[in-house]
Amino acid sequence: MGRKTWFNDDGMKKGEWIAEEDEKLIAYINEHGMCDWRSIPKRAGLQRCGKSCRLRWLNYLRPGIKRGKFTPQEEEKIIKVHGVLGNRWAAIAKHMENRTDNDIKNHWNSCLKKRLSRNGIDPMTHEPVNNNLTVTTTYVECGSSSTTTWPTRENHCSSTPSGLVCVLNKLAAGISSRQYDLNIIKNILLDPRITSSEQDEEEVLKRDQEIGGCEEEDFLIWDDEEVRRYMETDDIEYETTPYVSLLYESTRIF
DNA sequence: AATCATGTCAACCGCAGTGCG
DNA sequence: CCGCACTGCGGTTGACATGAT
Known part of the structure; x- marks a missing residue:
């Protein structure tokens, strides 16, 4: 997946990273640590901008990152914390185990937001949209039977x-x-x-x-x-x- | 089998915050 | 106080994967 590779006006490589670039970045950071992202690509022998290196490291290469499908428990936690913090993905990520803010944001935008809307919950306010509805969300898509029920305003x-x-x-x-x-x-x-x-x-x-x-x-x-x-x-x-x-x-x- | 719609995810961009000279 | 450089964050995009028709 990812974007095609191209070069910008400054001769910086953009788009998808290849394994060789990953290895160079990992090797450099393992040896020297993260300091001055701007100078890292040059020192690591990469034709990338510092911003791109930082993003690649934090969202993909950093050790301990949890990848793959979100569990129902994780999804429930995201919804819960999002209800408190809103779209502050970096802050939400601090409450999740080894998930990146980008990962959480992607999952929210592609899955959780739509699921809440489908079930009559406003994804921004986390309140039921329909006053006379008892709202139930299920994790059918994720193969779980976990269910959460919101009372209606009428009920409350x-x-x-x-x-x-x-x-x-x-x-x-x-x-x-x-x-x-x-x-x-x-x-x-x-x-x-x-x-x-x-x-x-x-x-x-x-x-x-x-x-x-x-x-x-x-x-x-x-x-x-x-x-x-x-x-x-x-x-x-x-x-x-x-x-x-x-x-x-x-x-x-x- | 082909086409379309939707989902996934990596990566980009722009902006705001912060620190420093 | 101001301007610049750097960092971090959130929104968006683009390409591929997968499922439905």
């Missing part, structure tokens, strides 16, 4: 989806993707009006725009320890509607 919240729920969903998505400013999320959660049952749709829209229009850079960051605790907390069931657990977690951080 007694009320029909309101503006409040929409806001909460947006917040959850924002938290998971680190898209929104921490202070704005905090203000909204602490706003007494958020608890009002008579949520004015205009207010909701206004608040929505407030969130969407945020351009601050001080994002909420889930560090490794936070995610680990989230994953290990017994009182947060996986079956819990994702946006509820995310909000629960976010209030703990506050």
